[in-house]
Amino acid sequence: MPPEDEPKVEIKLCSENDLVLLNKAIPEPGYHERRFASQQDGKASYLLAWQNGVPVGHLLIKWEGSGPQVNKYLPDTPELNAIGVWPPKNRSKGIGGQLIEKAEGMAKEKGFKQVALAVEIDNSRAKELYEKLGYMDWGHGEYIDEWVEKGDDGEETQHKDPCYYLVKNLE
Numbered sequence: 369m370p371p372e373d374e375p376k377v378e379i380k381l382c383s384e385n386d387l388v389l390l391n392k393a394i395p396e397p398g399y400h401e402r403r404f405a406s407q408q409d410g411k412a413s414y415l416l417a418w419q420n421g422v423p424v425g426h427l428l429i430k431w432e433g434s435g436p437q438v439n440k441y442l443p444d445t446p447e448l449n450a451i452g453v454w455p456p457k458n459r460s461k462g463i464g465g466q467l468i469e470k471a472e473g474m475a476k477e478k479g480f481k482q483v484a485l486a487v488e489i490d491n492s493r494a495k496e497l498y499e500k501l502g503y504m505d506w507g508h509g510e511y512i513d514e515w516v517e518k519g520d521d522g523e524e525t526q527h528k529d530p531c532y533y534l535v536k537n538l539e
């Protein structure tokens with residue numbers, strides 16, 4: 369979509385006061401609270417995209433990177449994580465791209481020379497977007513994204529998702 373047609377979106381760091389509206393607009397029990405908590409711990413920044421006073425997207429910058437599996441090859445490389453635009457009718461309007469651009473700018477300001485992200489092997493549309501934005505395969509094969517999903521009932525489900533791992537030079 370040409371930039372002049374992109375919807376007016378404001379991208380801001382999540383604050384505690386945003387959580388009520390965020391859970392209303394993008395309901396997922398505990399998801400936003402966990403990401404906000406990692407921001408409070410100084411390990412991450414949780415960016416929200418707002419349109420007409422409603423949250424329509426999110427992105428978590430994990431400043432310490434993706435963990436040992438990756439950090440041995442890519443030290444000092446923050447991970448862009450939890451990228452999503454909601455509801456699905458808001459996609460393909462440039463919001464995801466704007467969230468990523470803002471995250472890259474913040475990483476650059478902090479002196480990082482590159483950022484990276486994982487994308488599930490079957491998510492070819494998202495991969496296409498990242499490649500359009502200049503992300504390239506990291507060159508070390510498949511990356512297994514291991515994460516724990518907490519259900520409404522507190523039950524935990526372990527996920528191990530095969531992903532491509534992509535990196536972008538910010539210099």
Ligand SMILES: CC(C)(COP(=O)(O)OP(=O)(O)OC[C@H]1O[C@@H](n2cnc3c(N)ncnc32)[C@H](O)[C@@H]1OP(=O)(O)O)[C@@H](O)C(=O)NCCC(=O)NCCS
Binds near residue numbers: 463486
């Ligand atoms: C991937 C995602 C964050 C991109 O945000 P977006 O606002 O749609 O992205 P932009 O408008 O800036 O760029 C659009 C491009 O994103 C890609 N895309 C990926 N998934 C898409 C989807 N479900 N719908 C529309 N576009 C999608 C396409 O390459 C698209 O290009 P096109 O419009 O020329 O077809 C968003 O589509 C989304 O939330 N998808 C579902 C969750 C997800 O897959 N997250 C990524 C995890 S790694």
